[in-house]
Amino acid sequence: MRIGVFVCHCGTNIAGTVDCAAVAAAAQQFPEVVLAVDTPYACSEPGQRAIIEAIEQKGLNGVVVASCTPRMHEATFRRTVERAGLNRYMFEMANIREHVSWVGRDKKLNTFKATDLVRIAVEKLRYNRPLTAKSFAVNKRVLVIGAGVAGIQAALDCADGGLETIVVERTSTVGGKMAKLDKTFPTVDCSVCVLGPKMVDLAQHRKIKLYAMSEIADLSGYVGNFEVSIRRKATYVDWNKCTGCGLCADKCPSRKAPDHFNELVGRTTAISIPFPQAIPKKASIDASSCLHFLKDRCGVCAKVCPVEAIDFEQQDEVVKESVGAVVVATGFDLLDIRRFGQYGGGRFPDVVTSLQYERMLSASGPTGGHLKCPSDGREPKSVVFISCVGSRDRSMDRAICSGFCCMYTAKQAILTKSHVPDCETHVFYMDIRAPGKGYDEFIRRAQEEYRTNYVRGRVSSVYPKNGRLAVRGADTLLGTQTEVMADLVVLAVGAGAAEGSRDLAEKLRISYDAYGFFMESHPKLKPVETNTAGVFLAGACQGPKDIPASVAMGSAAAGKVMALFSKERLESDPQVAQVNAVRCVGCLKCLRTCPFGAIQEVQARDGSTKAQVIESVCQGCGVCTVTCTDRAIELQHFTDNQLLAEVNYLCRSWMEKSPA
Amino acid sequence: MSVVDGKEPSVKELRIIGFLCNWCSYGGADTAGVSRFSQPTDLRIIRVPCSGRVTPLFVVKALMSGADGVLVSGCHPRDCHYSEGNLYARRRLEVLKRFLPTLGIEPERFEYIWVSASEGERWQTSVTAFTERIHALGPSPAVKVNRYDARLVAGGL
Ligand SMILES: Cc1cc2nc3c(=O)[nH]c(=O)nc-3n(C[C@H](O)[C@H](O)[C@H](O)COP(=O)(O)OP(=O)(O)OC[C@H]3O[C@@H](n4cnc5c(N)ncnc54)[C@H](O)[C@@H]3O)c2cc1C
Numbered sequence A: 001m002r003i004g005v006f007v008c009h010c011g012t013n014i015a016g017t018v019d020c021a022a023v024a025a026a027a028q029q030f031p032e033v034v035l036a037v038d039t040p041y042a043c044s045e046p047g048q049r050a051i052i053e054a055i056e057q058k059g060l061n062g063v064v065v066a067s068c069t070p071r072m073h074e075a076t077f078r079r080t081v082e083r084a085g086l087n088r089y090m091f092e093m094a095n096i097r098e099h100v101s102w103v104g105r106d107k108k109l110n111t112f113k114a115t116d117l118v119r120i121a122v123e124k125l126r127y128n129r130p131l132t133a134k135s136f137a138v139n140k141r142v143l144v145i146g147a148g149v150a151g152i153q154a155a156l157d158c159a160d161g162g163l164e165t166i167v168v169e170r171t172s173t174v175g176g177k178m179a180k181l182d183k184t185f186p187t188v189d190c191s192v193c194v195l196g197p198k199m200v201d202l203a204q205h206r207k208i209k210l211y212a213m214s215e216i217a218d219l220s221g222y223v224g225n226f227e228v229s230i231r232r233k234a235t236y237v238d239w240n241k242c243t244g245c246g247l248c249a250d251k252c253p254s255r256k257a258p259d260h261f262n263e264l265v266g267r268t269t270a271i272s273i274p275f276p277q278a279i280p281k282k283a284s285i286d287a288s289s290c291l292h293f294l295k296d297r298c299g300v301c302a303k304v305c306p307v308e309a310i311d312f313e314q315q316d317e318v319v320k321e322s323v324g325a326v327v328v329a330t331g332f333d334l335l336d337i338r339r340f341g342q343y344g345g346g347r348f349p350d351v352v353t354s355l356q357y358e359r360m361l362s363a364s365g366p367t368g369g370h371l372k373c374p375s376d377g378r379e380p381k382s383v384v385f386i387s388c389v390g391s392r393d394r395s396m397d398r399a400i401c402s403g404f405c406c407m408y409t410a411k412q413a414i415l416t417k418s419h420v421p422d423c424e425t426h427v428f429y430m431d432i433r434a435p436g437k438g439y440d441e442f443i444r445r446a447q448e449e450y451r452t453n454y455v456r457g458r459v460s461s462v463y464p465k466n467g468r469l470a471v472r473g474a475d476t477l478l479g480t481q482t483e484v485m486a487d488l489v490v491l492a493v494g495a496g497a498a499e500g501s502r503d504l505a506e507k508l509r510i511s512y513d514a515y516g517f518f519m520e521s522h523p524k525l526k527p528v529e530t531n532t533a534g535v536f537l538a539g540a541c542q543g544p545k546d547i548p549a550s551v552a553m554g555s556a557a558a559g560k561v562m563a564l565f566s567k568e569r570l571e572s573d574p575q576v577a578q579v580n581a582v583r584c585v586g587c588l589k590c591l592r593t594c595p596f597g598a599i600q601e602v603q604a605r606d607g608s609t610k611a612q613v614i615e616s617v618c619q620g621c622g623v624c625t626v627t628c629t630d631r632a633i634e635l636q637h638f639t640d641n642q643l644l645a646e647v648n649y650l651c652r653s654w655m656e657k658s659p660a
Numbered sequence B: 001m002s003v004v005d006g007k008e009p010s011v012k013e014l015r016i017i018g019f020l021c022n023w024c025s026y027g028g029a030d031t032a033g034v035s036r037f038s039q040p041t042d043l044r045i046i047r048v049p050c051s052g053r054v055t056p057l058f059v060v061k062a063l064m065s066g067a068d069g070v071l072v073s074g075c076h077p078r079d080c081h082y083s084e085g086n087l088y089a090r091r092r093l094e095v096l097k098r099f100l101p102t103l104g105i106e107p108e109r110f111e112y113i114w115v116s117a118s119e120g121e122r123w124q125t126s127v128t129a130f131t132e133r134i135h136a137l138g139p140s141p142a143v144k145v146n147r148y149d150a151r152l153v154a155g156g157l
């Protein structure tokens, strides 16, 4: 082989703590290396050109670049060598930045380590073989999971782009949190007035198929060809017949069902439509409150329904769809308020979450937009807002800032004044985070125009006093303790991942962070992609985000899907398992082990049983190769020989170094 | 075989090999790098697609032929890019760990851990702790004793 090694300085990022020239000089001595040089920026245009020229002039047939992580630039350099006519798998990278120069302090040791990493890359490369991708057809349909504002935007953009779009929403209506909000910052316009038309568009779009009250049961396949099973939960109402007239709910005698749409503020009927603008506008029965299910009597709704839509026998149903890409937009959920006993959360009825407060402010909410204390219905004359509840709190292992609470707290303080002009408003805060367009101005309006009393400090406790609530906390600007009397306390409870996110991540094979938010592929350059090809993220499921950012990300995800679908065929990754039929004894352990069902049993010409890899299904994990006791199945590009070449060198070099 | 001006490095390094899965732990090590979380330099990382790709014999071979410590790191259980590759890894590596004393290898020289791509800090602490542990154990006695056997193991693989 004729191998070329390029050691990148990355400016001073690498060269600052690694002697790149020494690494190159050492590499020059490595077996089959015909050229080793150091270069200021390997990824720059001149850097890549130098690699191409070297391949052409020196007749290289293998290249090692020692620079940053392959997760960053492997694709870049593979294209580079390909432009010079090499197979893209005749390339290896040594990560001497993230794994060396940025983490080791001693230049000598770093240089030593970098040299070793270059050497093992060379050792592996010596066993590399050219691999060629196969191409396969793309199913140009897209699945959007979650229909909050982010999912709605993604679905509409995809559908407007001509793609068949499947939308799966867990609850009985689309809209997500935004549909629950009264007004939105920083414009204070009516939330459902701006969202409503989009929800209607979604329902009416010819290209969109909506599954509400549904969840993902299973997803298999790979980019371009996913198979998805959708569980449609029983609503006990035939939605093909239901017209949304609401007669059933008017007559339903069971009026104490938990009202999830209203965040459990107030109660609803066992059969209900969550809110007037719900999409789809269909009734569903909450079996845990329905007298028919609880006591086997009643059945009033079935009697009054003009279209005979009630079906108490309905069962969950699983439907299958095939798509080529997935947009995940499952949003967030607030943490459980009962975790905040020190603030009276779950202990005093007049301590509510911010989202409950939105419902209390909303004209379509349970109080008809009249502010009332939940305990006795009196109008509050003092409302205290506590921000950063469960956010930026290391004692709870939550260092995360929920992002939008500062802004909605200011909004809620403003709205409080417009509902009850003589109501005092106090906000306990740590810092105010308002970096968006028009946001800081908005905070100032809350403080100056609407005379909200901002107190900088944490609250230590909330307790009942003289029929009201006393809020005790620090005022760090005055350096004192302070106590404020409140009729109502609103907790800006931190945002966590949506319930069930981890299960969903597992089904989609994507990762999540310590808080359960889904992980993007790269924090800066690939914020919408995940590490699973064909699965994209939109909105607050990736981390707390306000509406403008969620909408932007919804559109971005749709753009990614359309770019993916702009090709008729996709290339499969050739780094898949391959069976050596001569060695295979047909034990089929690999078939039972493969997590993807990518191995099938075939009959060889002599009648014996052999394993065979279905290349388009194989994901390249290599679990099978370890299972095979006969070394008959090998993962291309990560074969035993390739990995052992690395191990061997490392051990050998140390044996040589060791005193013995 | 020192590469820098012919002198041995200033601190005596030990020989530690890491097998890291591409999707989680390799990313976690990258995150630690991006965050400049400094670490001991002994570890040499070999990238594998999945911790389930790590053949226990790789570990045995490394330990018998000169490595003072071997660390395998994959995605947290339930967070595997390949659904369940790390669960296979866990079963295999757990068995391996119990088997090491039979081969005359101190089981403390081998460890498997779970580090996700976002856990730079966890990576830093894990590497530091493992490196310290290996330094406390000192150079592997297997090198001298098993030199001949190591070749055998290598041949058999
Ligand atoms: C009290 C409060 C006030 C706010 N006020 C404002 C404001 O004034 N202005 C502003 O810009 N932002 C505001 N926000 C932020 C705003 O709510 C979010 O930006 C927005 O809701 C994010 O949209 P989303 O679509 O990403 O998530 P969500 O709105 O959470 O929607 C996610 C959807 O996915 C569904 N879903 C979840 N899991 C699954 C699953 N497994 N399968 C299928 N479906 C699933 C959910 O049912 C939901 O419909 C406020 C937030 C709060 C808490």
Ligand code: SF4
Pocket: A248, A251, A252, A253, A254, A270, A271, A285, A289, A290, A291, A292, A293, A297, A298, A299, A300, A301, A302
């Ligand atoms: S059966 Fe009775 S309780 Fe149940 S939904 Fe119908 S009317 Fe309501």
